[in-house]
Amino acid sequence: MNISTPPPRTWLARNASTLLLLAPLLIFMLGVFAMPMVFQFAFAFFDRVFYKNVIWIPKPAFYLGNFAEAFTNPTYLYSIAWTVGIAAVTTSINILLALPVAYFLARTKVWGRSLIEVSFLLPIFGEIFTIYALAYALTPQGPLNWLLLKLHLISTPIALVGSSWAVIIWMSLPTLSVLLIRSAFSGVDVLYEEAAQTMGASALQTFFKVTVPLAKNGIAGAFLLSFSGGVGAYTIPLILVGPYNDWLTNKIQREVDPYFNFPMASALGVILTVICGILFYFYLRTQEPGGER
Amino acid sequence: MANIRTENLVKRFGDFAAVDHVNVDIREGSFTAILGPSGCGKTTLLRCIAGLIEPDAGQILIGGKDVTRVPPFKRNLGFVFQRPAMFPHMTVYENVAWALELRKWPKPKVKDRVMEMLRLVRLDGLEHRAYRQLSGGQAQRVVIARALAPQPDVLFLDEPLSQLDAKLRDELKLEIAEIHRKTGCTTLMVTHDQAEALTIADNVLLMHQGKIVQEGSPVELYRYPNTLFSADFIGTNNFLQGTITGINRNTTVRLDGTATTLSAEQVLPGVPIGAPVWVCARADDIDIIDADQQAKSTNVVEATVEQALLTGGTVIVQARVGKTELRIHAGGSKRFQLLGQEGKSIFCSLGNISLIARGAGEGLHP
Numbered sequence: 001m002n003i004s005t006p007p008p009r010t011w012l013a014r015n016a017s018t019l020l021l022l023a024p025l026l027i028f029m030l031g032v033f034a035m036p037m038v039f040q041f042a043f044a045f046f047d048r049v050f051y052k053n054v055i056w057i058p059k060p061a062f063y064l065g066n067f068a069e070a071f072t073n074p075t076y077l078y079s080i081a082w083t084v085g086i087a088a089v090t091t092s093i094n095i096l097l098a099l100p101v102a103y104f105l106a107r108t109k110v111w112g113r114s115l116i117e118v119s120f121l122l123p124i125f126g127e128i129f130t131i132y133a134l135a136y137a138l139t140p141q142g143p144l145n146w147l148l149l150k151l152h153l154i155s156t157p158i159a160l161v162g163s164s165w166a167v168i169i170w171m172s173l174p175t176l177s178v179l180l181i182r183s184a185f186s187g188v189d190v191l192y193e194e195a196a197q198t199m200g201a202s203a204l205q206t207f208f209k210v211t212v213p214l215a216k217n218g219i220a221g222a223f224l225l226s227f228s229g230g231v232g233a234y235t236i237p238l239i240l241v242g243p244y245n246d247w248l249t250n251k252i253q254r255e256v257d258p259y260f261n262f263p264m265a266s267a268l269g270v271i272l273t274v275i276c277g278i279l280f281y282f283y284l285r286t287q288e289p290g291g292e293r
Numbered sequence: 294m295a296n297i298r299t300e301n302l303v304k305r306f307g308d309f310a311a312v313d314h315v316n317v318d319i320r321e322g323s324f325t326a327i328l329g330p331s332g333c334g335k336t337t338l339l340r341c342i343a344g345l346i347e348p349d350a351g352q353i354l355i356g357g358k359d360v361t362r363v364p365p366f367k368r369n370l371g372f373v374f375q376r377p378a379m380f381p382h383m384t385v386y387e388n389v390a391w392a393l394e395l396r397k398w399p400k401p402k403v404k405d406r407v408m409e410m411l412r413l414v415r416l417d418g419l420e421h422r423a424y425r426q427l428s429g430g431q432a433q434r435v436v437i438a439r440a441l442a443p444q445p446d447v448l449f450l451d452e453p454l455s456q457l458d459a460k461l462r463d464e465l466k467l468e469i470a471e472i473h474r475k476t477g478c479t480t481l482m483v484t485h486d487q488a489e490a491l492t493i494a495d496n497v498l499l500m501h502q503g504k505i506v507q508e509g510s511p512v513e514l515y516r517y518p519n520t521l522f523s524a525d526f527i528g529t530n531n532f533l534q535g536t537i538t539g540i541n542r543n544t545t546v547r548l549d550g551t552a553t554t555l556s557a558e559q560v561l562p563g564v565p566i567g568a569p570v571w572v573c574a575r576a577d578d579i580d581i582i583d584a585d586q587q588a589k590s591t592n593v594v595e596a597t598v599e600q601a602l603l604t605g606g607t608v609i610v611q612a613r614v615g616k617t618e619l620r621i622h623a624g625g626s627k628r629f630q631l632l633g634q635e636g637k638s639i640f641c642s643l644g645n646i647s648l649i650a651r652g653a654g655e656g657l658h659p
């Protein structure tokens with residue numbers, strides 16, 4: 001029998017239809033996300049010149065001065081440390097608070113569970129609305145101060161709005177993380193928890209030694225998402241603290257307006273991106289092939 | 294090691310009683326099988342005793358101690374689930390060691406015990422494997438080793454073999470029996486596979502609609518079923534209507550509508566001469582005999598062959614005695630002679646028959 005082998009097809013020929021289908025999305029993603037990042041990255045290494053003694057303009061160069069400035073000038077250094085530090089602390093609190101709530105939602109059949117779950121999404125979709133609601137709640141006349149006064153925990157109202165505390169409270173409150181962790185917990189078979197109990201583990205031991213480790217991928221994802229939201233938060237400190245706050249995002253904005261220092265703003269942005277990138281790397285490391293066959 | 298007792302244990306789901314006033318008394322060190330059809334409440338009963346489900350009423354005593362409201366982690370038990378419940382985030386070693394670490398055993402002792410257990414289930418050498426690197430049977434053996442490691446008072450097995458293929462099931466079945474012999478741990482196993490129960494258990498609880506209908510050794514259950522359900526559930530049984538004609542050490546019965554008398558090696562308590570009974574004859578126990586062998590054989594009846602099918606090892610014969618159908622699983626070299634005998638008359642020795650009391654008006658086969 002004579003079987004003629006078809007001529008070997010190139011990679012492009014074999015994947016043409018896939019590429020064609022992906023093309024619109026790929027072009028969109030490249031245009032909207034990749035290009036600005038490339039520009040930002042390039043800008044971060046630009047120098048600048050004082051044009052006609054009127055305006056500073058970026059000057060293409062390979063100049064490391066912006067990064068040197070960011071890590072030596074105490075104002076920038078403080079801002080970086082503050083932003084990352086607050087994000088780390090608030091994300092940890094956020095996740096710790098989310099764990100029991102998410103577990104409860106995953107394991108019990110409460111009436112109106114989806115309503116409860118949607119309410120955790122409200123701060124994401126109605127962000128501005130909820131920020132102002134929180135701002136009101138934290139005013140000296142607001143319900144939080146009223147409660148603290150009634151409980152005699154404080155004697156005079158504390159001004160939380162306008163201070164960084166408002167942002168810390170906001171970031172510590174679990175929202176999307178509850179839903180992410182809930183779905184991770186739902187994916188943990190109750191069988192393992194029952195097995196742990198028959199082996200002599202109390203409810204807490206079962207939770208921390210079986211349920212949480214088995215849901216660790218989802219929890220790590222929730223941590224990453226909360227953390228990057230934390231370091232990247234712009235509007236929240238702006239509204240709750242005011243324009244001259246210590247968050248790096250706001251600092252970046254101030255580099256542009258009024259100083260018009262695009263290279264410095266880009267360098268700070270790159271630093272922020274790299275920090276999230278490092279965290280993302282560790283996140284991917286936790287996503288090693290899981291337990292299931 | 295401990296004995297297990299329940300008193301009027303009840304578990305309801307809504308109005309439906311999945312476990313309905315169950316009283317069991319399980320001897321220390323025994324291997325008890327809970328046998329019954331699907332949905333009869335076996336798993337629910339087992340999980341109640343283990344503490345994974347809280348009963349609605351009744352009491353559970355393990356080793357004489359009332360544990361009805363004691364959470365499972367304080368009951369010192371081992372539980373093997375239907376699906377392999379080996380922790381996927383731990384290695385084989387860590388799985389077996391886990392319960393010991395919870396009990397704060399010293400490290401060297403943990404190591405010795407884990408190795409001992411892995412040898413017991415023949416998994417030594419695989420202690421660093423992860424779940425995904427094991428076969429289903431191996432994973433189930435890890436769970437058995439893990440359950441036995443902390444020397445539990447009782448071991449519970451809920452259909453531990455049902456997800457394995459037939460060959461592996463047979464292997465592991467014998468292994469479980471062997472492990473029980475070596476450890477002597479009181480074992481309670483749920484199964485709906487009667488062969489499994491009869492092979493490895495020394496005590497069988499037969500369950501039906503949330504109730505225990507019969508308890509006894511496998512031989513007792515097989516030879517002397519006490520209800521039509523028992524007789525029908527285990528093996529293939531024939532039910533013929535008869536009337537008691539004499540009682541001494543044995544009971545003699547006349548088959549209704551015939552002159553044939555049969556003898557059963559049992560006396561039904563409280564059932565007098567003249568009472569109607571069901572005569573149960575197992576399809577596997579019936580022998581086909583030659584006409585001249587009648588005098589030498591026990592419990593001979595004459596039957597008409599309606600159909601004979603060769604299935605390999607046995608010939609399944611559908612015959613008729615009077616108005617009653619008789620199913621025969623014929624073995625031996627004579628079985629081939631039955632093929633093509635439709636309409637012919639044969640003599641059958643019913644062998645060991647058993648009797649079950651029958652209500653006066655009770656009609657045909659249940």
Ligand SMILES: Nc1ncnc2c1ncn2[C@@H]1O[C@H](COP(=O)(O)OP(=O)(O)OP(=O)(O)O)[C@@H](O)[C@H]1O
Nearest residue numbers: 306311329330331332333334335336337338484485
């Ligand atoms: N959580 C539950 N809610 C409502 N009904 C239940 C629940 N668990 C079990 N049942 C019912 O209780 C009865 C007994 O269930 P159980 O699982 O104990 O049966 P089983 O004898 O183990 O059956 P199988 O051999 O199929 O495993 C069944 O009719 C089942 O539908």
Ligand SMILES: [Mg+2]
Nearest residue numbers: 335336337452
């Ligand atoms: Mg079951």
